[in-house]
Amino acid sequence: MQEITLLTTIAGAFIVLIVSPGPNFLVITQIAVNQSRMQGIYAGLGVATGSITWATLAATGLGFAFSQLPHLQPVLQFVGGAYLGYIGVNMLRNAGNQPATRELDRLRLYTPGRAYRFGLMTNLTNPKALAFYTSIFTTVTTPGLPQWVRLAGVAIIAALAISWFALLATLFSIPHIQNGYRRAKKSIDITTGIVMTGFGLRMLAGLLPAHLLG
Incomplete structure (x- = not known):
């Protein structure tokens, strides 16, 4: 029990x-809307692979690895924060532009x-995923817990x-939903950029000493 x-x-x-x-949600929906359902599904599968990777690492001792290599987590945190900040700033700069000039398209995600790979990298550098798998999911490594x-x-x-990420890509590839999205395109672009930049800055801020944040 x-x-x-x-x-x-x-x-x-x-x-x-x-x-x-969050970053995963936003990346999948925007690729599905601005490129194709298939591209969105592949991005979703990349995100899902990232989740499976994090889960596997957690189940096999991610917390132990961080305890033995104390510099590993800050490095991952810095890379993730800088990456998300870069994506967010570029989205803000191109808010409301036609799809060909958008950040995701400029990354040439046409195959x-x-x-x-973009979906995978987004998840592997996602601060929400990092926090989740280094806290809640690492409980599965409790000594004595059955392997099953x-x-x-x-x-x-x-x-x-x-299941979820494939469904998300499919829903946002439906013309009716796409049309509604495009009508609010500029506002959503700005919101996306702010959210991603915020995630990145918050992750980078977590690297600062506590007395500097006080």
């Missing part, structure tokens, strides 16, 4: 993580492989991630 409760908690927390608007619980935790993450 304890194992089932743990898996249910992980699943519930992960659902909240993926349905809330499935490139869309997949760890495997089940990864399987749940994989099933939820693939």
Whole structure:
């Protein structure tokens, strides 16, 4: 019963993580709208692969790795913050422009492989994902926990991630939804840029000493 409760908690927390608007959500929907459903699905599969990677690392001792290599997490945090900030600033600069000049298009995500890699990189540098897997999901590495619980935790993450992100790309490729999106394009571009820049800055701010933030 304890194992089932743990898996249910992980699943519930992960659902909240993926349905809330963030870098992963925004990247998939914008690629699906501005390029194609297939490109959006491949980007979603890249994001899902990132989730599975984080889950696997967590289940096999991500927290232990960070404790043994204390400089690893700050490095990942810096790379993620700088990357998201770069994407956000460029989106703000190109807000309201035609799709050909948008940041995601300028990255030339016209092949499935490139869309997949962009989705993967976005998730691997996502501060929300980093916080999630280094906290809640690392509970599956508790000493004495059966191996099947760890495997089940990864399987749940994989099933939820693939299903949700593929559905998200499909929904935002529907013409009716696309038309509504394009009518609010500039506002959404600005919001997207602000959110991504905010995520990046917040992640970078976390590297500063506490007394400087006080």
